[in-house]
Amino acid sequence: MLYFLCCGTRAEAKEVCVEAQCSDMKALRCFCVCSLLLLEVSSGLGDLRRPENVRVDSLNTRYVLRWDWPHETAANQSVSFTAQYLSEFRMRKASSEKYWKSECENVLELRCDFTGAELHYNGLYLLRVRANTSQQSSDWVWIRFCPDKQAALGPPSNVKLNSIEGDLEIIITDPLSSTNQSMKTFLDRLSYLVQYWRRSEEPQKAKDLETKNNLVMLTDLHRQTLYCVRVQSRDDFYNKSSIFSDTHCIRTEGQLPYWQIFLYFLISLLLCFLLVLLLFFCFYKMFTVFKSTFRPAIQLPDHIQELWLSDSEKPQLLAPESPESVCEPLVVVSADLDAVAVDEHLNAEEQDSSTHSRHGSGDSGVYSTEEDSCHRSTHTDLQTSSRKHREEMHDGNRLEICA
Numbered sequence: 233m234l235y236f237l238c239c240g241t242r243a244e245a246k247e248v249c250v251e252a253q254c255s256d257m258k259a260l261r262c263f264c265v266c267s268l269l270l271l272e273v274s275s276g277l278g279d280l281r282r283p284e285n286v287r288v289d290s291l292n293t294r295y296v297l298r299w300d301w302p303h304e305t306a307a308n309q310s311v312s313f314t315a316q317y318l319s320e321f322r323m324r325k326a327s328s329e330k331y332w333k334s335e336c337e338n339v340l341e342l343r344c345d346f347t348g349a350e351l352h353y354n355g356l357y358l359l360r361v362r363a364n365t366s367q368q369s370s371d372w373v374w375i376r377f378c379p380d381k382q383a384a385l386g387p388p389s390n391v392k393l394n395s396i397e398g399d400l401e402i403i404i405t406d407p408l409s410s411t412n413q414s415m416k417t418f419l420d421r422l423s424y425l426v427q428y429w430r431r432s433e434e435p436q437k438a439k440d441l442e443t444k445n446n447l448v449m450l451t452d453l454h455r456q457t458l459y460c461v462r463v464q465s466r467d468d469f470y471n472k473s474s475i476f477s478d479t480h481c482i483r484t485e486g487q488l489p490y491w492q493i494f495l496y497f498l499i500s501l502l503l504c505f506l507l508v509l510l511l512f513f514c515f516y517k518m519f520t521v522f523k524s525t526f527r528p529a530i531q532l533p534d535h536i537q538e539l540w541l542s543d544s545e546k547p548q549l550l551a552p553e554s555p556e557s558v559c560e561p562l563v564v565v566s567a568d569l570d571a572v573a574v575d576e577h578l579n580a581e582e583q584d585s586s587t588h589s590r591h592g593s594g595d596s597g598v599y600s601t602e603e604d605s606c607h608r609s610t611h612t613d614l615q616t617s618s619r620k621h622r623e624e625m626h627d628g629n630r631l632e633i634c635a
Contacts, residue, residue: 280370283313283342283361288375290383293409293418295346297359299373314369315344315361317351320376323358338364347410353379353418380418381470387477388424388463398486400450400459402426407465407474421468424448431458431481442466455486 283299290296297315315336322331336344344361351357357379360372390405404424406414416422426448429438441448453459460481465474531537 280311280363280365280368282370282373283363284373286359286361286373286375288346288359288377288382290379292383292386292407292415293347293351293353293379293411295349295351295377295379295383297344297346297361297375299342299361301342301363309365309367310340312338312340312364313342313344313361314338314364315346315359317346317349317360318358320356320358332360351377351379353383353409355379385415385419385465385467385472385474387465387474391461391463391477391480393461393480393482395482395485398453398455398484400428400453400461400482400484402448402450402461402463404446404448404463406446415465419467419469423466423468425464425466425473426450426461427464427476428459428461430454431460435460435462435479453484455484456492458483 281303283301285300286297287299288295288297299313301311301313313336314334316332316334318328318332322328325331333349335346335349346359355378357377358374359377360374362372363370386407388404388406389408390403392403392405394401394403404426406416406422409415409418423442423444426441426443427435427438428441428450429435441450450459458481460479462476462479464476466472
């Protein structure tokens with residue numbers, strides 16, 4: 233043993249010291265510590281620096297070894313890392329170096345995943361890592377790892393809620409290992425802390441329930457109330473606890489109180505009344521628009537309405553080719569015009585008619601006689617319409633159409 237400390241390498245000296253730590257030889261243990269310090273001081277200068285801050289991030293059975301490398305190397309050298317593991321009971325053998333298994337060799341990342349190494353959850357292991365270059369390697373950095381004590385415990389893999397007749401059923405699925413096995417296979421004292429509260433309350437006022445069962449039934453709950461639930465995993469042996477699972481909420485079943493039923497009835501009745509009122513208003517607006525479009529408020533003159541309503545005096549449309557079609561001028565007379573202007577217009581019409589009659593008499597006597605009688609009747613109708621118009625001017629200020 234002293235040979236390894238004095239003449240051996242630093243790695244061999246460390247193996248001897250680890251073996252000495254497993255025994256009760258206190259004097260030899262102190263001697264090992266002093267020798268290691270001397271070896272580090274004497275040969276540390278000029279050697280490749282070791283990784284720092286070596287630790288294990290673990291959850292259930294997933295283990296990742298991490299370290300830091302804050303040092304600098306030559307520009308033409310690249311640093312890689314090698315990580316190994318060994319069961320602690322093999323360190324007691326003199327030829328323990330051959331039992332080391334490399335999990336990561338010459339990796340550039342500052343991490344090494346030991347999940348695939350199949351480390352037993354209840355075992356005790358030694359993990360080590362060193363830095364490598366093309367010319368030299370650093371010393372190993374050791375760390376002792378006990379999974380069941382140091383590995384963090386994960387929350388339940390799934391939480392499901394069911395509302396059954398006013399009660400709340402909680403189905404808890406165990407945390408799973410890297411091989412999808414239940415963590416109860418490794419932890420005999422695995423239990424759960426169930427917290428539940430009403431949605432209207434704060435999570436700090438939640439009620440706690442500890443259980444080892446995967447099926448939990450919550451009773452004495454308020455009916456038709458929204459409850460929220462979250463679950464935490466616990467291990468009493470090492471006093472480990474996980475983070476809480478995601479929060480799940482569900483509404484309990486049951487009959488509503490009478491005051492709530494009455495309140496909902498009033499609200500629905502008010503909404504129906506507002507809906508009917510809105511529909512009636514829309515229908516009234518549509519009816520007003522249609523009425524103003526297809527039946528406007530502007531009325532035709534009375535004499536035109538009388539002619540339109542009278543079957544015997546309905547105006548007949550004549551074809552333009554008919555020789556009986558006569559075009560007469562249409563005169564628009566304002567209500568405030570003087571009656572004298574109307575008479576002058578009628579006299580001018582009469583003179584034109586008589587002149588037209590005299591010119592046409594030279595062609596045919598029969599035609600002139602018929603035309604003269606036609607003009608007389610037209611003149612008579614025009615006078616009658618003018619008198620009627622003057623009588624209606626006293627009743628209103630409307631515009632009339634005189635034919």
